[in-house]
Amino acid sequence: MNNQKNIKLLQGNEACVEGALLSGVKFFAGYPITPSSEIAEGMAKKLPKIGGKFIQMEDEIASMAAVIGASMAGLKSLTATSGPGMCLKQENLGFAIINEIPCVVVNAQRGGPSTGLPTKPSQGDMMQARWGTHGDHPIIALAPSTVNEILTLTIKAFNFSEKYRTPVILLLDEVIAHMREKVEIPAPEDIEVINRKKPTVPPEEYLPFKPDEDGVPPMANFGEGYRYHITGLVHNYKGLPTSDSQEIDAFIRRLHNKIEKSIKDIIIIERYLLDDAKIALIAYGSVARAAERTVKLAREEGLKVGLLKLLTIWPFCSEEVNKLAQQVDLIIVPEMNLGQMVLEVERASRGKCRVVPYGRVDGELINPIEILGKIREEIKK
Amino acid sequence: MNNQKNIKLLQGNEACVEGALLSGVKFFAGYPITPSSEIAEGMAKKLPKIGGKFIQMEDEIASMAAVIGASMAGLKSLTATSGPGMCLKQENLGFAIINEIPCVVVNAQRGGPSTGLPTKPSQGDMMQARWGTHGDHPIIALAPSTVNEILTLTIKAFNFSEKYRTPVILLLDEVIAHMREKVEIPAPEDIEVINRKKPTVPPEEYLPFKPDEDGVPPMANFGEGYRYHITGLVHNYKGLPTSDSQEIDAFIRRLHNKIEKSIKDIIIIERYLLDDAKIALIAYGSVARAAERTVKLAREEGLKVGLLKLLTIWPFCSEEVNKLAQQVDLIIVPEMNLGQMVLEVERASRGKCRVVPYGRVDGELINPIEILGKIREEIKK
Amino acid sequence: MKERLEICLSGSGGQGLILAGIILAEAAGIYDGKEAVQSQSYGPEARGGASRSEVVISNNTIDYPKVMKTDILLALTQTACDKYVKNLNEDGILLADSTIVTEVPNISNKTYLFPITETAQKKFGTKLVTNIISLGIIVGLTKVVSQEAIQKAVCSRVPVKAKEVNEKALLLGFNIAKDLRTKK
Amino acid sequence: MKERLEICLSGSGGQGLILAGIILAEAAGIYDGKEAVQSQSYGPEARGGASRSEVVISNNTIDYPKVMKTDILLALTQTACDKYVKNLNEDGILLADSTIVTEVPNISNKTYLFPITETAQKKFGTKLVTNIISLGIIVGLTKVVSQEAIQKAVCSRVPVKAKEVNEKALLLGFNIAKDLRTKK
Amino acid sequence: MKTIIDNYIRKEMFPNIWCPGCGNGIVLGAIIRAIDELKWDKNEIVAVSGIGCSSRITGYVDFCTMNTTHGRALPFATGIKMAKPDLKVIVVMGDGDCSAIGGNHFIHAARRNIDLTAIIINNMIYGMTGGQYSPLTPTGKFGSTAPYGNIDQTFDLAELATAAGASYVARGTVYNARQSSSLIKKALDKKGFSVVEIISDCPISYGKMNKMKSPVDMLKWIKDITVSKKVWEALSEEEKEGKLVTGEFVNIDRMDYSEKYKGIIKKAQEMGGNKQ
């Protein structure tokens, strides 16, 4: 392909489709919902061209189930939805977590709660991404802020899901999902695609939930000669239900530890003009772009403001934030909700600096000027 | 009734049934699930006796919907479930929140994630109670630790739900749900039962979502001459969808503020030997009982340990915890999960003292001795 | 009586141990006016498998509701005996069904053996009353609750038509206890 | 050109403003090699109602993707004009459809009026090309993108069978712009 | 001038949000006319809907109205009906709402024979979200998620409702608005679970993708693909292909759920015991 062809004006949702295809996605199951439907539509069009499968299920519960089934059968699988649909996916998301089944779930956030504001953006589902399904569980959630990042983080999401055998949530918001932006689509040979580890032992010796050193068990796909059981019950190495406290304890902790021990690999952040900053903004998604502009405007006024932009939302970059809190006097957390990330920032800061939320919940993207206003207001205090 | 009759050996779930009946519950819709099923069974038996209605729905989604419908029609309504069912209720829970419809949802927690450990206890759903449904929303969640408290907090739950027009979650765990204990059932005249505020204006003037001073709008039941609309979309005073940013903002903030401004009324905690404590345990549910014993054992050893027991889990008692953090050197948070409440405690402590989690996730109740061990271990550090 | 007495009734599903625990707790809590908590632990599956019913009785409010160190252990299967005897107090009492529990650990001089199941089958033609006989023996041996209290509790918790046989089973238990004590 | 140019195309649903925004962004981003972001805001309902399409064009990376202060405003309805003109830059350009927008605020000496919809209907027998004529006028007036770029972008984004008429509409827009400029 | 319609609508909400020629408005009219003929008291009517263009109907009528979550209107309505059996509860759903995400509630409401009237506006597409195919999109037709034509079999909602146990089942069209109104009237008047499916047009989402951009084209098409029961019976299997039969299919008298529940209450109270 020549260069010209690789640069496109893509909608955020379209970029997600392109990213998924580059990652080797072969299956999509979904149920339409604004503002994510274009992902399903793109998949419906493009998957059969490469011999992949698209299926529109009867609801989001079934979509999540089908995605897990297809992944068990060996296909990289994707589903996309928005808040109300995320609610419905929670139970089966937990099933994917406990059975360590790779898959990617997109949540294009719109205003909530409930049906809320279907065509307006929000970041109201950040905490749901972490805690939506019941019981102790880890999760990885990524949040791009540009159309280009949607493409690259979709690839990351698939890679993480395959590498760590876990569902990964891609948190978009209505602004970036529907926005169109110039994107350079990388050549397949220029991107790293990770595939799940296959077992190296013969079927008789295979223990589907016995972890390697990295905490992740190799995964045999159904239909490839390895016969085994998976269940939503807490299970032993064989995948069979257990009620042995030691086995239970070891299993649940491993689920967490496999993510925890790779936190360096998983956490992606960007520091912008933070080195000499006395005031830090922490933001992600479309809001991070407002915050970046705020930093520029503030610097013009001589204010030492910097930005920590999160691309990985979960696990949360507590250590980085803690360090930052020791450096700056003030952290402001602009987000399109009534204060979700700010809770994590407060926790991680351990009282080392002032932490101030700046929330907006009226369905409009936060703009740079209002954040600047907040900075001015706060430094007067 | 004579005294003898009022004292019963009740199972936790049975106490919930009794509490609900005392609160004036008239409707139950549910779908069976361990370890909550006895609540449904009790309701099936007892509701028709008082002319109330029990219905077993096709799933938890439908149960939550039916409960909301019945409440709209004026009946105090209850549903009960466990983790997997909680996942399914999330979407409609959000609907109840945005439409300010009183109802009580019991979650008898069992081990998770997914099907997990159906017959074993956990406290793995604390964060889900707060963040399970998408979008910004407040929630009230209560967590009893004795069978008697199940009864009294069930009444509280109904009262809060009617007073603040909001769903209330009652978080049990398998231990207390299935445990039997001596309970004194209060006489109806000895308990306070709160009913929703009715409109004082005639139907033509009624604005279903116009709040009184306390932030709570009076509620007309369907079928009583007040015709109005409710919708899961963000709505104006009339209950009709709005896309006006100011209306949206005011609405979402009021939803939070009506709870926030009554936090003193809602937060129920118990302090046990904290006055001179240098080490504090913070716990709730069955674990709080282990912790209480630990305090006694520790005091015998001369250790100045006290307990903060939470009966209200959400909203979280941040202020109380912050004060405590300034008093003690160490807070230990024992919980049957890998660290959920401890996150809130860390946040609220703002670095004022050491905060240490003590989690157990093997399906067994934490015992006093191990907490004591943890104390000993930590004070050596 | 100690401030806090911890009783563990162990065996397998279907032996009526949960009901026995409830009756014991009701006797203590309702009819003797003490505090009482009964709890149980289910095996991996609801059906069959190991079963354990715990009762804590105290004159004061009960904080921790589970057994920490068993004061009285009933063991109706070998597995249960092996598993729970480890947690028996130094001066704790063990009552085991001698028909089934053949290897009795030598841990306490307060170990009592009796072929409870066999007796139930022989005297009443059904194993179903094993739990009630056991209760009778325990109460007879330990006075953990009063005889009147346990009698009332049995009557209130068993179906009307089974009342008589269960009352008889309980009395039988009392008598067995007497024998066992004198034998010691 | 300024470092960052902010364009707001406003009117009501069905006037093709989102497509116009996309074409403009594609012209700038793909064919002129600049950076470009297009976004839109939906009214309360997906169907009908107010519609707004925003394009930000810059030589550098674009941080905030939405219009902060409008440099170029197209208004195809009175409501849209009233609402968005408030956010127009001091030296911003307003192009309004004079058939529909009858009350033009006096805010800038760079206000251009033209009966765009009427012209579309008259010259092409359909209002559907209003958006493309508008684009032509805007590009003609402002050079926000090159004429070649916008031509290519139009061709790549409209259905094949509508290509010709749209190209003509664009050229018409260019010409109208010339007239408007000379008139000023 | 005031029409029948004006007595029942929330005028402030008009003109409605639907696209020009959208069948939802026609069904709205048919429902209102049926209610007017029944002379029901507005205070005793509750209208419940899910999510979709069609579900917006509840916002326009001056009853107690509830626009719930996608697919869940029936269980919400079940709660209302159980709580106050004297209320008349009408449930309006889209084809996706009722038969995709809400399919289970649909068959269960029928099974219970709960006294609700379900009106399904079947425009054979997900209108609101932009034209994705639904379980009722005819095989071979196009949708935004069926760019190569839909390969799914469709449900026959009437058959499904019948198999599940509904007491009244009928099908009308927006073309034949008068018949639809009288089918709705009969359904409303029926004790037990009643179902009326109305074949409707969505010129924007369905029409655009299937070469029927104008509402008029769509109505003509609906006229073409539907036949009355009488005509239907005379058709050969081949002729039936792609056609939908209209009319009344089920009309039986059976005790409804709330009535049966009264039996439970009686029994429970007779059995005495803890009356609380």
Place this chain on the structure above:
Amino acid sequence: MKTIIDNYIRKEMFPNIWCPGCGNGIVLGAIIRAIDELKWDKNEIVAVSGIGCSSRITGYVDFCTMNTTHGRALPFATGIKMAKPDLKVIVVMGDGDCSAIGGNHFIHAARRNIDLTAIIINNMIYGMTGGQYSPLTPTGKFGSTAPYGNIDQTFDLAELATAAGASYVARGTVYNARQSSSLIKKALDKKGFSVVEIISDCPISYGKMNKMKSPVDMLKWIKDITVSKKVWEALSEEEKEGKLVTGEFVNIDRMDYSEKYKGIIKKAQEMGGNKQ
């Protein structure tokens, strides 16, 4: 001594966890015998279940097995089948699993005519959770949540599957284990969505509450309430009351979903464009 059964089970999991006399084991045997006759390769079989006593079946068979979430076995299986159409995918569900919480997936799988075999073990109760009534509990019978007798109508699963579009529909009983096995065999062998409902016994949860404590009593009762198609047809409406008919009801040949999807792929690839 090694039996046919031994070739297909995970011996370490036995004795199974089911109560004495529970019909789940009988169905398990019937399934294994059917598979053995078909001589399928164990590596190509996937068995999927939901949650319930019956769903524990997947833990006992030596295939690729998946014990999923309550009610959702069919969509999981749909994903597997779409991904690898050559795998033989068997879905085992309880009556609650399939017809209560899972009802929607059931009718949609039938509608799509996806090539799965659904085996429903209908013990007419929620066994695992302790005897709450299910949508298939006969009217009038008792459950722990129906202490005054069940007032609900029951589904006729076979009719529902038929109305929804299944290619093969049959009903057997655990009493008639041999017939059940052969119905299962035919279903497994069928392309498209096939359904076999097996009437089964749950002496613990159903029997106890309905005065049939022993497995033997329950099997006798099942024998009493079921009749073959032939006998059924000769019965009067009154005689049919409370009876269940067994046998084969639907058996049609139709293209299954995966096969149809091949058409989509062909079309998409022929249309060319971005091949990615």
Place this chain on the structure above:
Amino acid sequence: MKQKKLFEVYQNNSVKISVRREWCKSCGICIEFCPKDVLVPDDQGKPIPENIDACIKCGLCELRCPDFAITVGGVEEKDE
């Protein structure tokens, strides 16, 4: 385009047709399916009962109008 009145009433001796122009969305349904071709579209596509004398008061236009924008009544109908 000249603005028409928002509520237009047309009548002859026996029939009165009212068009709520503000609500009418020019879908063309009433016009196309009038059995007597009574209605013709104006320049905005809204119905004008040009052949009002042919009207048989069948009411079909009213029943099929999705926007409650056209009403047919007898002349004796009470106004408000």
Place this chain on the structure above:
Amino acid sequence: MKQKKLFEVYQNNSVKISVRREWCKSCGICIEFCPKDVLVPDDQGKPIPENIDACIKCGLCELRCPDFAITVGGVEEKDE
């Protein structure tokens, strides 16, 4: 109660009936529904083919046993 062998094989000239006692749960189904009353319960309720000579090898006991605990075969059947 004396322990029986875990796997008991009974046979005559033409039929061999094996009972996997460890798996048998004494449900009584095989015993009750044997058309020839071949089986009787032992003291634990597990089947003993007391009338093995009456056995017609119909296999019903095997087909209906929920626990794979009883097997009927010809004597020539290969052992393992």
